[in-house]
Amino acid sequence: xxxxxxxxxxxxxxxxxxxxxxxxxxxxxxxxxxxxxxxxxxxxxxxxxxxxxxxxxxxxxxxxxxxxxxxxxxxxxxxxxxxxxxxxxxxxxxxxxxxxxxxxxxxxxxxxxxxxxxxxxxxxxxxxxxxxxxx
Numbered sequence: 001x002x003x004x005x006x007x008x009x010x011x012x013x014x015x016x017x018x019x020x021x022x023x024x025x026x027x028x029x030x031x032x033x034x035x036x037x038x039x040x041x042x043x044x045x046x047x048x049x050x051x052x053x054x055x056x057x058x059x060x061x062x063x064x065x066x067x068x069x070x071x072x073x074x075x076x077x078x079x080x081x082x083x084x085x086x087x088x089x090x091x092x093x094x095x096x097x098x099x100x101x102x103x104x105x106x107x108x109x110x111x112x113x114x115x116x117x118x119x120x121x122x123x124x125x126x127x128x129x130x131x132x133x134x135x
Contacts, residue, residue: 004107004109005104005105005107005109006109007034007036007102007109007110009042012034012042012043014132014133015043015102015112015132015133016032016034016045016129018128018129018131018132019032019112019114019125019126019128019129019132020047021128022125022129023047023114023116024047026124026125028047028116028125029047029048029049029050029051029116030047030050030054030114030115030116030122030125031044031046031054031055031058031114031116032045032058032112032113032114032125032126032129033045033058033059033061033062033112033113033114034111034112034113034129035059035062035063035066035110035111036109036110037066037107037108037109037110038067039062039063039064039067039111041059042110044058044059047116050115050116051115051116053115054115054116057094057096057098057113057115058098058113058114058115058116059094059113060094060099060113061094061099061111061113061114061115061122062094062099062110062111063094063099063111063113064092064093064111064113065094065099065100065101065111065113066101066108066110066111067091067092068092068101069101069103069108070101071097071099071100071101071123072095072096072099072113073097073098073119073123075092075095076095076096076097076119079095094113096115096119096122097119097120097122097123098115098119098122098123098126099113099114100112100123102130103135112126112129112130113126114126
């Protein structure tokens, strides 16, 4: 057996605070979702003015990034480059940029999904959150 790190509530709060700060600094109304390595919800925060649909999209992006252990932009690019059959992949539906896995010691320990602004801006907010962990 090997040991694997796991997110704590303190970690989740650090990620959420840093992501929120990044969004507010840019005047972006977004929803921030954080999940564990199995895609299970740990945090959902919808900033004032964020579109209602973002509360559904952000967790989907986070879950997909965690389960796939890669940024959701990769999936978006695959589809945009003509591999439309990937849309039929089971159990993943956040196939837009803005989902970023949290990697620690070579393992995925969770992910952040953000929705509400342009996809690259969503990803910027997610990455700012993850950076707060210093890993």
